[in-house]
Amino acid sequence: MKKTAVAVGAALLALSAQSAFAQSSVTLYGLVDTTVRYLTNANSNNDGQVAMGEGVETPSRFGLKGTEDLGGGTSAIFKLENQFQLWSGKLDNSSNQLFQRNAYVGLSNTQYGTLTLGRQQTPFFEMMGNIYDPLTVADFWQDSWAYNPVGPFLFTNSSIKYQNDFAGLHVEGMYGFGGVPGSTGENSMYGLTASYTLGPVQAMAGWQQNDVSGKKFNIGNLGLVYTVTPDIKLLAGWLHSQDQTGTVDLAEQQSGAPSLAHVSPNRIDDNFYVGTTWQVTAPLALTAAGYYGHARNAETLDGTLGVGINYSATLLAEYSLSKRTEVYGTVDFTRGTGAYLADYPGRNNQTGVAVGLRNIF
Known part of the structure; x- marks a missing residue:
């Protein structure tokens, strides 16, 4: 009888442990993506270049994410995400951060929202990359130059972020701690975005401010998505930024662009x-995007401050071979004048043609 009781107790304990484990999960995920790309005017001699590099939309990455059910609609969550160069195997950053894209832990509640702490994507990047930019904030300079002003500030260390949904309204807010003794504001950041869905229309507005050694970078943006049919969407938006930190002039430059004597203070x-x-068929998707930029008080090649105009157009075709694998091709053109001449290594226009392969796991 005693042995039976022990056996029953052990069985119940095992079932309890299985139940506890069933309420928790850790997932390994990621994607690998690379292209072979031809680019005109790729250096100061205006030579063409054929190179292997990152994907048009999605840099290669892998990560771990986990959740544990704490009961009452509350879960503990975490995410660790790395970005790397598939063609070289190197970490895709100059500071050799292991988890460049995300490294956070938090709590999520079905009613009260989600609170996370660590290194995280800003609300601006999360909204634009997931919903409002047609190329999901692309990777080639010729596709993503419009986002280069905010490029150094797309991720924030030592940050706390909150997000929640209220009927059709989605809000995200973030604050990054500067960590400077005697000054709570220095090297800090804050950002807030709000989006609202009404029928086929999604609209968003956002604001972000970063402090760099006491100087400010500000960006405000508006975005709109209109779902014509379940397979066709139209997108549009505006980004306005003001930089007092001197980072934008350098962030806008391509590799190989001429050195600037100074940077703009404003x-x-x-x-x-x-x-x-447009999801043309089940396996075939087409994307078209155009960008236009106007810069003021920007550093020019002759060391003065001036106006610059840049514009680009991109066509992208993606064909799914399976639920996880796709091939794609893209063509893009970009041209700059005025202050944007400082951002090209050679002539002030470039055409790129690329084919790529992506696998998601």
Whole structure:
């Protein structure tokens, strides 16, 4: 009888442990993506270049994410995400951060929202990359230059972020701790975005401010998505930024662009975009996007401050071979004048053609 009781107790304990484990999960995920790309005017001699590099939309990455059910609609969550160069195997950053894209832990509640702490994507990047930009904030300079002003500030260390949904309204807010003794504001950041869905229309507005050693970078943006049919979407938006930190002039430059003698103490950019995505058939998707930018008080090649205009257009075709694997091809063109001449290694226009392969796991 005693042995039976022990056996029953052990069985119940085992079932309890299985139940506890069933309420928790850790997932390994990621994607590998690379292209072979031809680019005109790729250096100061205006030579063409054929190279292997990152994917048009999605840099290669892998990560771990986990959740544990704490009961009452509350879960503990975490995410660790790395970005790397598939063609070289190197970490895709100059500081050799192991988890460049995300490294956070938090709590999520079905009613009260989600609170996370660590290194995280800003609300601006999360909204634009997931919903409002037709190319999901692309990777080639010729596709993503409009986002280069905010490029150094797309991720924030030592940050706390909150997000929640209220009927059709989605809000995200973030604060990054500067960590400077005697000054709570220095090297800090804050950002807030709000989006609202009403029928086929999704609209968003956002604001972000970063402090760099006491100087400010500000960006505000508006975005709109209109779902014409379940397979066709139209997208448009505006990004306005003001930079007192001197980072934008350098962030806008391509590799191989001429060195600048100075940087602007108060550069202002207004960038606009329009685009469409079309799921033509189950395996075939087409994307078209156009970007136009106007810079003021930007550093020019002769060391003065001036105006610059840049514009680009991109066509992207993606074909799914399975639920996890796709091939794609893309063509893009970009041209700059004025202050944007400092951002090209050679002539002020470039055409790129690329084919790529992506696998998601």
